[in-house]
Amino acid sequence: MSLDPAETFRQEAQELLEGLEQTLLDLEHTPDDFALLDAAFRALHTIKGSGAMFGFEAVAAFTHHVETALDALRRRKGVPGPSLIAAALAAKDHIRALINEPASASEEQAAAILRLLDEPTGPASAPEAPKTTAWRIRMRFAKDVMEMGTNPLLLLDELRDLGQATVVAVIDTIPPLVELVPTECHIGWDVVLTTDKGKGAIEDVFIFVIDDMTLEIEALSAPVEAPRIGEILIDRGDVAPAAVREALAQQEPLGKLLVEAGIVSENALTSGLAEQNHLRREAQTPKPVAAAAASVRVPTERLDELMDRVGELVIAQSRLKQLALNSTDSQIKAVAEDIERLALELRDTTMGVRMVPIGTLFSRFRRLVHDLGRDLGKEVEFIALGEETELDKTVIERLNDPLVHLVRNAIDHGLEPPDVRLAAGKSAKGRITLAAEHVGSQVIISITDDGRGLNRERIRQRAEEQGLVPAGAKLSDAELFQMIFHSGFSTAAQVTNVSGRGVGMDVVKRTIEALRGSIEIGSRPGAGSEILLRLPLTLAIIEGMLVRVGAGRYVIPLTAVEECFELSTADDARSKGRSFLNIRGDLVPFLRLRDSFKCTVPQDPFQKVVIVRSGEQRVGLVVDQVIGDHQTVIKSLTKLHSGVKDFSGATILGDGEVALILNIPHLVENNQGRDDRLRMAG
Incomplete structure (x- = not known):
């Protein structure tokens, strides 16, 4: 399935616009960084050219006007201030609308944006960006240079500090070993240095020895393409032009012919080739064809x-x-082992293809934080950590809306206005941090703010008003904070366009649990809050623990399992009312899955308990047998089973039978609800 040219342009433009947005946001913090300004201009120029090529004339025309505004800044006629950055961001949004939804992009909007871009900017504050030059440096020190206290190698290090250097030792004048004096320097060096410093800075490196040495410093013109070795050797005076022409006439490698003829030394050739390679690296520029060959666009389907x-x-x-x-056939066993190895490698490779750096998601929030902070009159600093952490593309796509809601809540509810922060001894600018890291087979995403923290008393009051908890009930912080995930729950004093309707946090929790993840909240009064999302790396294949309950087999996601042990006779005897296990001093409730699944098959004489965790809650699941680990390929349940919440999916076992996958968050929540009802009844 190939994409039509227009769709290809849309995809490429989407990537360019995302990069443009990040560049503009960076430019707001460092307005004198002209490299960023050049990057923004290049993105616009590419969009304009490609748009005209693929028939997006309106895109090309509008982008041309935006490009003109930025070009004035590139020519050092001003610096971009906050108002111009805001206008440029609006222009980026308008370009995206022209590409994806032309009907929604009105000419009035375009005219208003262009008027903002044409407003005068601040005075230019940055000089022309320094230009780099390639220098050829040939040095030969006096024999007694080391006796006089100078180390030539340290001088070479100083040259390297000036820029990109290629260094070749010249050893032609080293005498035979029997004649060698250890304290004398017989080595020279040829250096090609690319630097933005002038010739004077190079000479300063040798200021203490320059009178007693041979030093040649020559600027090399920037080549369109790397010069040939013959040109370099002629230019350096190592060989005559006639000798080069004669060698070329023999159709042999030039360097080899010159060395064999005794015209140049092998060391001189080595030095010349090093210079050629250095200039070749300088002359090479990224080619669009090479970039395209490095990756292949594949539809998600x-x-x-x-x-x-x-x-x-x-x-x-x-x-x-x-x-x-x-089977007793050893060949069948060997083939099965090979296929198992190949299948697992193919599984890991395919899962790797689906993995996307979470930075592609995090980068979208810089604009959200920028705009929302401005709308609410709050100064907000956004920090993203662990952007290289990879996650399944499907998971990332479904994470966008929950993270948007959590970040908006953190800015609106969590961060105080600047004057309140200053009165509390904080900086006027608040901080929102998005971080991601791999922990085992999970990815943990945290959303942290340094605001006022959650109002425990207000949450308890609202929970009691809505009948979620009995008045005066003893609740831990983890239990209390879970109240905000109930539908319709809100502590906002008034409804705004950002929050206050009690819609969202319950959807956030359902979305995270639908991804087989969990959500936890921590908070300190006056110091801020942290929300942790624990998510599986992929939704397609998971590591599971296979258990048996009666005649049925079930899979427990291994990420939820903490430990397993045998149910003692004493614990088994407590079958009425609330059932608890004493695990190293902690009381952990347990569920008999036989009762939950209404199993009629006689139970095994020795029951097993699997301790699972969801968020801060731990529950023991009583099963008849723990079979072992299992590579679980997840199959969705049909719509007819959509009301069965105890299971999140199914898998096919090696013998062809179907095993249901337990929905751990739901089982834990049901157990917690049962405990709450018993507590209220008591």
Whole structure:
């Protein structure tokens, strides 16, 4: 399935616009960084040219006007202030609308944006960006240079500090070993240095030895392409032009011919080749064709299909493994092991293809924080950490809305106005931090602010008013903070366009749990709040623990499992009322899955308990048997089973039977609700 040219342009423009947005936001903080200004201009220029090529004339025309405004800044006729950055961001949004939804982009909006861009900017404050020059440096020190206290190698290090240096030692004049005096310097050096410093800075390196040495410093013109070795050797005076022409006439490698003819030394050739390679690196510029060849655009649907096929392969491999275990044929066992290894490698490779750096998601929030802080009159600093952390593309796409809501809440509810922060001894500017890291087979995302923290008394009051908890009930912070996830719950004093309607946090929790993740909240009065999201790396294949309850087999996601042990006779005897296990001094409630699933098959004489965790809550699940770990390929339940909340999906086992995957957050929440009802009844 190939994309039409217009769709290809839309995708490329989307990437350019996202990069442009980040560049403009950076430029607001460092307005004198002309490299950023050049990057923004290049993005606009590319969009304009490609738009005209693919028939997006309105995009090309509007972008041309925006490009003109930025070009004035590039020519050092001003510096971009906050108002111009805001106008440029609005222009970026208008370009996106012209590409994706032309009907929504009115000419009046375009005219208003261009008027803002044409407003005068501040005076230029930055000089012309320094230009780099390649210098050829040939140095030969006096023999007694080391006796006089100078180390030539330290001088070479000083040259390297000036820029990009290629250094070649010249060893032609080293005498035979029997004649060598250890304290004398017989080595010279040829250096090619690319630097933005002038010739004087190079000479200053040798200021203490320049009178007793041979030093040649020559500026090299910037080549369109790297010069040939013959040109370099002629230019350096190492060989005559006639000798080069004669060598070329023999159609042999020039350097080899010159060395064999005794015209130049092998060391001189080595030095010349090093200079050629240095200039070749300087002359090379990124080519669009090379960039295109480095990656291939693949529709998401194809990746989904590939993941489905890999899942089916893992299931078939599991069945083959089951057959091999029951077989006495050693060849079948060997083939099964090979296929298992290949299937697992293919699974990991395919999952890796679907992985996307979470920075692609985090980068969107810089604009959100920028605009919302301005609208609410708050100064906000946004920090993103762990942007290189990779997560399944599907998970990232479904994370956008929950994270938007959490970040908006952190700015609106969490951060105080500047005057309140100053009165509390804080800086006027608040801080929002988004961080991600891999922990085992999970990714943990945290949203942290340094605001006022959650108002415990206000949350308790609202929870009691809504009948969520009995008056005066003892609740831990974790239990109290979970109240904000109930539908319709809000502590806002008034409804605004940002928050206050009690809609959102319950949706956030449902979305995270639908991704088989969990959400936790921590807060300190006056110091801020932290929300942790624990998510699986992928939604397609997970590591699971296979258990048996009665005649049925079930899968518990391994990320939720803490430990397993046998249910003692004493604990088993407590079958009425509330059931608790004493685990190293902590009382942990447990559920008998036989009762939950209405199992009629007689139970095993020795029951097992699997301790699972969801958020801050721990629950023991009583099963008949723990079978072992299992590569679980997740299959969604049908719409007919959408009301069955105890299970999040199903998988096919090696023998072809179906095993249901337990929905741990739901089971834990149900158990907590049962405990709350018993507490209220008591």
